[in-house]
Amino acid sequence: xxxxxxxxxxxxxxxWPKNFRQxxxxxxxxxxxxxxxxxxxxxxxxxxxxxxxxxxxGAQVLNLDDNSVIGTTxxxxxxxxxxxxxxxxxxxxxxDGYYDKTTxxxxxxxxxxxxxxxxxxxxxxxxxxxxxxx
Numbered sequence: 117x118x119x120x121x122x123x124x125x126x127x128x129x130x131x132w133p134k135n136f137r138q139x140x141x142x143x144x145x146x147x148x149x150x151x152x153x154x155x156x157x158x159x160x161x162x163x164x165x166x167x168x169x170x171x172x173x174g175a176q177v178l179n180l181d182d183n184s185v186i187g188t189t190x191x192x193x194x195x196x197x198x199x200x201x202x203x204x205x206x207x208x209x210x211x212d213g214y215y216d217k218t219t220x221x222x223x224x225x226x227x228x229x230x231x232x233x234x235x236x237x238x239x240x241x242x243x244x245x246x247x248x249x250x
Contacts, residue, residue, distance in 0.1 A: 162200045163233035164225040166193045168207070170242045175211040180218070192237055197225050214244040 168177055170189040177186040177193070186193045186207070197203065202222045209217045221240060227233035 160200075160228070161196055161198060162225040163194065163196045163227045163230045164203070164223040165195070165227075165230075165233040165237035166205070166221065166223060167237040167239050168193060168242070169240070170209055170211075170244055172211070172214075172244065175209040175214070175242075175244060178208040178210070180206040180208055189242075192234065194230055194233060195223055195225065196230070200225055209242060209244060211244055213248070214246055217242060217244055 168186070168189055168191050170177075173189050175189045177189060177191060178184070179186050179193070189209070193205070193207075195203065195205070202224055204220055205223045206218065206220045209219075219240075219242060221238075224238065227236065
């Protein structure tokens with residue numbers, strides 16, 4: 117009994133690997149390549165920056181997310197993340213003789229380098245209230 121050739125969708129004889137071990141190896145390599153490509157695409161780093169100014173200057177700025185001290189106004193806050201989504205940042209300002217002030221803002225994380233983020237820092241200006249009422 118003579119076997120008929122297996123045809124592809126184009127009507128051409130189908131090309132089969134010499135053995136199925138070769139096909140398994142090719143499939144394994146393709147799967148590994150897809151896995152590497154998928155993992156690399158998720159590793160992008162994005163940056164955002166905020167130029168923080170207070171009136172009067174000299175206020176201590178705290179990041180309430182982790183209670184870290186960002187600096188003393190005027191200062192720049194640089195943030196990096198693995199996503200280009202906006203992040204809410206909650207800041208507290210402290211200065212002797214003035215009431216503490218807490219504010220929240222959206223930080224845009226759209227820059228691919230810290231240099232670009234710093235050059236395009238969002239401006240945040242804040243007025244502190246004196247404790248003596250003047």
